[in-house]
Amino acid sequence: MGGEGATERKSTASHGLPLLHTRALMRRTPANRVFAVVYLCVILALLYHHFIALLHSTSILSLLILLADAVLAFMWVTSLAFRMCPTERQVFIEHLEHYAKESEYPALDVFICTADPFKEPPIDVVNTALSVMAYDYPIEKLSVYVSDDGGSQLTLFAFMEAARFATHWLPYCKINKIVERCPEAYFASNPSWFPETDQIKSMYERMRDRVENVVKRGSISNDYIPDQREIEAFSRWTDEFTPQNHPPVIQVLLERGKDKDITGHDMPNLVYISREKRMDSPHHFKAGALNVLLRVSATMTNAPVILTLDGDMYSNDPQTPLRVLCYLLDPSMDPKLGYVQFPQIFHGINKSDIYDGELRHVYQVQLSGMDGLAGPQLVGSGSFFRRKIFFGGPSETPEMNQDQLTSKSIRSKEVLAMAHHVAGCNFGNQTKWGTKMGFRYGSLVEDLHTSYQLQCEGWKSINCKPKRPAFLGNSPLNLHDSLNQTTRWSVGLLEVVFCKHNPIIYGVRFINLLSGLGFAYYAFWPFWSVPLTIYAFLPQLALLNSTSIFPKACLRSLVFRQCIPFPWSLWTRLSGVHIIWGDNTKVVEQSENVDDERTLKFPIWVD
Ligand SMILES: O=c1ccn([C@@H]2O[C@H](COP(=O)(O)OP(=O)(O)O[C@H]3O[C@H](CO)[C@@H](O)[C@H](O)[C@H]3O)[C@@H](O)[C@H]2O)c(=O)[nH]1
Numbered sequence: 001m002g003g004e005g006a007t008e009r010k011s012t013a014s015h016g017l018p019l020l021h022t023r024a025l026m027r028r029t030p031a032n033r034v035f036a037v038v039y040l041c042v043i044l045a046l047l048y049h050h051f052i053a054l055l056h057s058t059s060i061l062s063l064l065i066l067l068a069d070a071v072l073a074f075m076w077v078t079s080l081a082f083r084m085c086p087t088e089r090q091v092f093i094e095h096l097e098h099y100a101k102e103s104e105y106p107a108l109d110v111f112i113c114t115a116d117p118f119k120e121p122p123i124d125v126v127n128t129a130l131s132v133m134a135y136d137y138p139i140e141k142l143s144v145y146v147s148d149d150g151g152s153q154l155t156l157f158a159f160m161e162a163a164r165f166a167t168h169w170l171p172y173c174k175i176n177k178i179v180e181r182c183p184e185a186y187f188a189s190n191p192s193w194f195p196e197t198d199q200i201k202s203m204y205e206r207m208r209d210r211v212e213n214v215v216k217r218g219s220i221s222n223d224y225i226p227d228q229r230e231i232e233a234f235s236r237w238t239d240e241f242t243p244q245n246h247p248p249v250i251q252v253l254l255e256r257g258k259d260k261d262i263t264g265h266d267m268p269n270l271v272y273i274s275r276e277k278r279m280d281s282p283h284h285f286k287a288g289a290l291n292v293l294l295r296v297s298a299t300m301t302n303a304p305v306i307l308t309l310d311g312d313m314y315s316n317d318p319q320t321p322l323r324v325l326c327y328l329l330d331p332s333m334d335p336k337l338g339y340v341q342f343p344q345i346f347h348g349i350n351k352s353d354i355y356d357g358e359l360r361h362v363y364q365v366q367l368s369g370m371d372g373l374a375g376p377q378l379v380g381s382g383s384f385f386r387r388k389i390f391f392g393g394p395s396e397t398p399e400m401n402q403d404q405l406t407s408k409s410i411r412s413k414e415v416l417a418m419a420h421h422v423a424g425c426n427f428g429n430q431t432k433w434g435t436k437m438g439f440r441y442g443s444l445v446e447d448l449h450t451s452y453q454l455q456c457e458g459w460k461s462i463n464c465k466p467k468r469p470a471f472l473g474n475s476p477l478n479l480h481d482s483l484n485q486t487t488r489w490s491v492g493l494l495e496v497v498f499c500k501h502n503p504i505i506y507g508v509r510f511i512n513l514l515s516g517l518g519f520a521y522y523a524f525w526p527f528w529s530v531p532l533t534i535y536a537f538l539p540q541l542a543l544l545n546s547t548s549i550f551p552k553a554c555l556r557s558l559v560f561r562q563c564i565p566f567p568w569s570l571w572t573r574l575s576g577v578h579i580i581w582g583d584n585t586k587v588v589e590q591s592e593n594v595d596d597e598r599t600l601k602f603p604i605w606v607d
């Protein structure tokens with residue numbers, strides 16, 4: 001696991017072709033490891049100290065401190081997963097041509113989820129879709145599926161508009177080699193001017209106004225719908241149709257080979273899906289939506305590679321799928337590689353980010369840490385999968401027939417009938433969907449839950465962190481949304497803790513010790529609230545009880561003599577600095593020659 005980084009830093013692979021990717025341990029790894037050993041000693045000393053203090057006098061305060069510090073210590077131990085083998089990787093897209101021709105690239109199905117047109121504005125979801133439809137990827141290999149869990153005709157309307165605008169937008173991006181392919185972000189960035197820029201900009205603004213007007217009004221007037229086929233599509237919204245109770249709606253908006261852009265080139269497939277919802281049938285939230293996408297796409301295109309995106313997360317780099325191919329097309333790649341995860345990077349957050357919406361520790365530090373083990377967890381968006389991982393472990397997946405049904409038109413009656421059938425709410429009942437197949441049910445954080453189960457089955461993953469963010473998304477900006485998200489995540493994470501495959505019990509055995517700890521770190525994340533709450537009230541309680549919570553005893557005499565003489569005594573000898581750590585009950589032992597001027601007093605804080 002460790003040390004391979006250095007040896008992999010060479011320019012050609014063993015088969016003589018230039019390398020597609022490299023991987024190396026980060027330079028801070030040895031320092032991290034030394035730090036971990038030192039820190040572990042201090043934590044043990046601290047817990048020992050609390051324990052001794054408890055023996056001397058058992059008060060509620062000392063019990064609370066012990067509890068708080070025990071939880072902090074546990075969380076710190078689980079976080080070791082991120083520090084032992086932090087890994088960085090590089091890909092070389094320019095070497096892809098040595099491995100495969102464009103026509104040999106695997107097909108790619110993109111899944112975009114949205115759930116509520118009033119919380120996630122359809123125009124944002126449209127921007128997400130346009131940004132991936134314009135990927136630098138062979139168009140005949142690309143399909144985009146939009147899952148609308150809100151079952152809203154407003155979203156369908158937005159996508160009908162998007163399909164028309166895309167026939168102008170895609171050639172504009174490709175001919176002018178635009179890098180920013182999300183139209184909203186492109187026009188906001190003061191782009192360089194091309195002869196068609198003004199025209200395309202006003203087209204975009206017209207589309208945006210139409211979509212926003214319709215959402216504002218909450219209904220679509222007939223003069224907004226130019227096409228008979230489109231009027232028919234909306235006829236499915238009958239009076240009984242509600243977001244929680246409706247039949248499946250699947251609408252093929254663009255079909256490759258049939259629909260052309262304004263320069264006469266093919267358009268990628270674009271399919272709108274709103275799965276069947278019934279009050280008496282569990283929908284399993286996003287995991288349920290993603291499983292319907294897996295099944296419907298299997299009936300239509302069945303691409304071996306899948307990308308999942310949240311509706312609010314657009315592509316910021318048209319070459320992203322090529323980066324993934326650098327791993328997937330490498331013949332020497334571990335066949336157990338199941339998915340490639342890109343970090344979530346958020347835009348529009350103010351500098352101070354008081355709610356930590358950016359989650360930088362997760363995306364900048366922890367994913368690289370997990371990458372050196374069995375691989376990062378899924379983070380819900382920006383994940384490229386091999387389709388087969390949803391159908392069993394690495395040793396048991398049958399090779400699926402990729403040509404199955406793909407020769408038929410996706411608008412054909414047969415294909416559509418099948419697609420509607422698998423989008424039904426009872427289709428997955430009494431099957432392995434959600435337990436052994438597809439995204440796993442049972443947790444609101446389906447991403448962590450599913451990736452944990454996949455890694456237990458033996459699948460591995462890779463963290464891909466290019467300099468230019470591959471995707472940019474939205475994060476809660478106010479306290480209300482932020483608390484809502486935290487509550488939802490906490491419930492979902494506790495569901496992972498209390499499921500029968502708890503990471504501490506199963507994970508450390510089925511994946512590996514450190515990865516298991518890494519998953520435990522996330523699953524036990526709600527437990528941070530225990531020490532936070534205790535430490536929030538501790539000073540006040542101590543004040544009321546007239547007890548001191550900050551200690552006076554000498555750590556050197558307490559720890560060094562009784563517990564761990566080295567390296568702390570060496571440190572004291574070399575530096576002459578005594579570290580003082582005391583006790584809230586009484587002075588345990590006073591050291592003889594403590595030089596007041598060179599004595600550091602501080603409480604020990606974990607992490
Ligand atoms: O029943 C549902 C619920 C949600 N979603 C979609 O799932 C995505 C994420 O849901 P959101 O409510 O925005 O949750 P967040 O907390 O913002 O999302 C983070 O956390 C989720 C749960 O871990 C992950 O799925 C996401 O990818 C990750 O960005 C959105 O696009 C929703 O439209 C559905 O399609 N159906």
Ligand SMILES: [Mn+2]
Pocket residue numbers: 310312474
């Ligand atoms: Mn979100």
